[in-house]
Amino acid sequence: MSMLHEAVAGDQDGFRFNFMSDEGVTPASAQPAQPSGEAVAVEVNAGGRVSRGSIDLDEVSVHPELTLLKRRLTSEDAAELLGESEITGNDLIPGKYEGGFKLWECAVDLASFLSKEWQIGMRLGPGPMKGPSMGQTLSGKRVLELGCGHGLPGIVALINGAEVHFQDFNSQVLEGVTAPNIEANLASLPGEVQQACGSPRYFAGDWEGVGRLVTKQRTGATYDLVLSSETLYNLESQEVLLSCLTQALCPPHGEAYLASKKFYFGVGGGTAAFRKLVRRQGIFECKTVANVDDGKSNKREILRLSFPQSIAGFF
Numbered sequence: 001m002s003m004l005h006e007a008v009a010g011d012q013d014g015f016r017f018n019f020m021s022d023e024g025v026t027p028a029s030a031q032p033a034q035p036s037g038e039a040v041a042v043e044v045n046a047g048g049r050v051s052r053g054s055i056d057l058d059e060v061s062v063h064p065e066l067t068l069l070k071r072r073l074t075s076e077d078a079a080e081l082l083g084e085s086e087i088t089g090n091d092l093i094p095g096k097y098e099g100g101f102k103l104w105e106c107a108v109d110l111a112s113f114l115s116k117e118w119q120i121g122m123r124l125g126p127g128p129m130k131g132p133s134m135g136q137t138l139s140g141k142r143v144l145e146l147g148c149g150h151g152l153p154g155i156v157a158l159i160n161g162a163e164v165h166f167q168d169f170n171s172q173v174l175e176g177v178t179a180p181n182i183e184a185n186l187a188s189l190p191g192e193v194q195q196a197c198g199s200p201r202y203f204a205g206d207w208e209g210v211g212r213l214v215t216k217q218r219t220g221a222t223y224d225l226v227l228s229s230e231t232l233y234n235l236e237s238q239e240v241l242l243s244c245l246t247q248a249l250c251p252p253h254g255e256a257y258l259a260s261k262k263f264y265f266g267v268g269g270g271t272a273a274f275r276k277l278v279r280r281q282g283i284f285e286c287k288t289v290a291n292v293d294d295g296k297s298n299k300r301e302i303l304r305l306s307f308p309q310s311i312a313g314f315f
């Protein structure tokens with residue numbers, strides 16, 4: 001039984017850090033190289049590695065007018081991709097695998113919330129196309145999804161015209177599920193909508209390293225939006241995640257949307273603990289913008305972090 005509650009039965013993960021190629025972008029399947037004592041993050045070439053015909057896809061309804069596609073994966077498939085038989089039957093292996101091969105329920109909450117916010121009226125995948133009637137366009141906006149796994153919230157931003165960067169702890173997750181999902185969803189769009197979508201980029205590694213990497217690459221502090229779901233379960237990681245999104249978000253207008261359970265029993269994290277941490281850090285205002293209680297699992301929330309209005313005059 002999962003502590004975190006996945007959204008759709010049937011996936012899993014593992015671990016391997018990579019080193020940079022001359023171009024500064026790492027093939028996702030390269031050998032691991034992690035300097036001891038320092039968290040590493042790298043940009044990886046995760047796209048185009050899995051052929052569409054070789055994978056099974058599930059439909060995920062995120063909104064009455066929006067159905068997304070996700071790769072179906074067994075835990076054995078995930079173990080093979082990671083080269084870690086240990087993950088069969090384990091949701092998380094701290095320091096090695098953090099759950100990215102599964103689709104967790106808060107990812108669907110966040111994708112659904114964003115679809116409503118942006119009024120996307122479109123159906124992807126098989127079935128009747130209602131639209132396309134793109135809602136509020138995100139063209140020119142820069143979006144980072146932290147701890148993306150299957151990447152559904154980021155895909156909603158991508159099909160709405162944003163330039164989206166997807167980050168996961170494991171490069172194999174980016175290569176094995178994130179990129180194939182993006183490619184499958186984009187391929188389902190009418191040509192003119194596809195052309196309006198930005199090109200995704202992929203980053204693998206620990207949030208500590210990701211914060212350092214976005215700063216070094218000067219992609220840091222330029223994101224208009226940071227998205228994340230089911231990433232507040234661990235108290236220690238909450239601090240690193242908050243620090244990473246602080247490095248990434250562009251003041252004064254940048255915002256983060258975080259979807260999470262209120263409590264993760266047995267693990268210690270959740271929105272309650274994170275809200276306290278944000279208050280203690282003192283940089284962001286934190287507001288609950290949605291509550292989800294389907295009676296089936298823990299109560300869930302979507303938090304919005306934004307810079308206080310009072311700092312606008314400094315920029």
Ligand SMILES: C[S@@+](CC[C@H](N)C(=O)[O-])C[C@H]1O[C@@H](n2cnc3c(N)ncnc32)[C@H](O)[C@@H]1O
Pocket residue numbers: 004098099100101102103104105106107146147148149150151168169170205206207208228229230231237240
């Ligand atoms: C439970 S999974 C959630 C995946 C996806 N967002 C969803 O909701 O379906 C947690 C995600 O956070 C990432 N993650 C957890 N701890 C991390 C850390 N310290 N550094 C980088 N990524 C981390 C994992 O790679 C994983 O994708």
